[in-house]
Amino acid sequence: MKPNADRFLTDLHELRRFGATGKGVVRPAYSDADIAAREWLAGKMAAAGLTPHFDEVGNLFGLAEEPSLLLGSHSDSQPEGGWLDGAYGVISALEVARTSIEQGGPAISVVSFQDEEGRFGVTTGSSVWSGGLSLADADKLMDNDRITFAKARSEMAHLVTGPMVPASKFTGFIEAHIEQGPVLDQSGESIGVVSGIVGIRDMRVILKGQQNHAGTTPMHMRKDAVQGLMRISHRVAEDLRNVVTPLSVWTIGHVSVHPNAASIVPGRVTFSMQWRDGDLPRLDRMERVIRQAIETTASDLGLTVEFGPMLGLDPVAMDSILRGRLAAAASIETPDQWRDMPSGALHDATNVARTLPVAMLFVPSIGGISHDFTEDTAEADLIAGLRVLARAAAGDSAI
């Protein structure tokens, strides 16, 4: 099945114009630009021979006859978005579906999920579609300006075609996406066949010492919460050494010090501790090690520690058949220029995996950059990904 690279690039650049500013793409979920882009997409789907379908939360499907393989991603962007994040997976899906119809290939449907970028929830549209979040609960979510999800989706109410499309219409889901990390860029390879979506654990920790005058309190009498955090960070890194692999990650991204004044020994620090790994038992082992390191260090220093609720998502396995088709396609289209790799980030595929076999394919992010106006991927890699997706979607059919 040979997709049309020029037609694909034309569509990709046309989608880029929706919400384009002098600096980059601004196309948040339910904005005028987002709705206009979806209307444009629906037209493209219809022209390709698919049946457009908007559900109640604004997910847009281009349906083939059933049962079909579903391809796609999301077309809403970050507030200061990259032009490829999500858009790449939607337009490559459209081109593959169109090619399949033209060249007598298998039935392929297309989807652009809504609010993947989390203006309201986290991968909201696919979360509701896959049953991870009820519509009633989703409707109460608010964005940073306190607009409700219910209000926002009402802007698209005139486009709703019908109820949620049942997952039973599809045999599986493949999402093509930019890597949003530095691995392929560093290695010089073109394609990543995703081995799994890593699991995530995230918790807030409150460390309390004793606020004091930074001039009159001798060092040995201090209970400095910032020093406590320093020791915890060191201890966590040491203790995780025998537990992690080079692919495991952990991050202290948020730090909030009280009272945060140069002349006052900090009495309290709140920080985030987040870790990710593709293996569930390892994720749990990391949790035990991290909690222990925090508690022991705090106790050694005479500080108190309070753990907030731990949020998390378990690792999501890719379907071995779909993943195998992507690997086979990559070895033909981009021999020696591809690798198996985990996805460190969440995607709509995370949610869809609740109801369907899923697989994902990555193309490189130049400089590892994403969620930034300067996000980009070399054209040759965009086309390589399209070809791998098309070949994998064709599957056993001799196209």
Add this chain to the structure above:
Amino acid sequence: MKPNADRFLTDLHELRRFGATGKGVVRPAYSDADIAAREWLAGKMAAAGLTPHFDEVGNLFGLAEEPSLLLGSHSDSQPEGGWLDGAYGVISALEVARTSIEQGGPAISVVSFQDEEGRFGVTTGSSVWSGGLSLADADKLMDNDRITFAKARSEMAHLVTGPMVPASKFTGFIEAHIEQGPVLDQSGESIGVVSGIVGIRDMRVILKGQQNHAGTTPMHMRKDAVQGLMRISHRVAEDLRNVVTPLSVWTIGHVSVHPNAASIVPGRVTFSMQWRDGDLPRLDRMERVIRQAIETTASDLGLTVEFGPMLGLDPVAMDSILRGRLAAAASIETPDQWRDMPSGALHDATNVARTLPVAMLFVPSIGGISHDFTEDTAEADLIAGLRVLARAAAGDSAI
């Protein structure tokens, strides 16, 4: 010279009522409560036989005939102030001056400096009085609500008696103050004879790494500015080991992370580095070690570092004669219950030392607490300090 402890305590508790709330003392510089308290003080000074004098910034002197020994402190408080911080030194000075007049002792003047707590500057009133800050520059200072010093002091303009009192009217300055630290409280002693006011160095440091996705960026590819700060803190502590004494202090009190989100590897951290020591060469050695530790660690980790301007005050020596008189007085009034110790905090004495010989005397802070509504000192210690101050002020006169 025997001061009247009951009269002293009565005055101290009466001053406490100015700006008293249900929780504690709220008497910031130039507030109605502060101005009312100073008017009351002026009345007390006059009744004691001193001549009240308000200068242009609101410092209040109770002048004896010249030349006189000056005793005092400040009567403005922190926004959530302790009742003794500053007030103790003013009322003990008043009682000693009054006693000296009654009992034929030497000439003693009293002062309550204005804005020691830094609503506008840092020890602003004594800074202007001693020539450390010009009135023109002081007038441009603003408080947190952007009210200028010029505007605030105009609230007291009707009280101004005349120009700045020249330092030549005084032979020296002794300030009695609460320790605001835990040393005397821990040791169970009643009196601290201050050996010197430590010097301070303070600078902001900006550490820059690379902001990145916390899920997709492998650990070995990160330039995490928070991890950089952790390593710097560790390195500074190690490297200072051979340079400091148990009385040296250093503090990272302010930390500001960007973008400060749990899922983003921090690309930038701004932090304060402050250190204090009573020995000027050691203060400079600490600076070299600290800068080196920061630069080396940043370089090892591939981070960039930017040093902000370094602010500082050099150590201030106490006058050996006045200090000797305090020590002699303490060994008589509180034998085996006193010690020599540095002042880790700034006081008005820091500024007055520019123009006069100075000495300071500490009484304990219960729990080491200050700048807090719960600040307190045992009555017996307040009285012990008063007696030591009186005996030291009497000096060679056989009173």
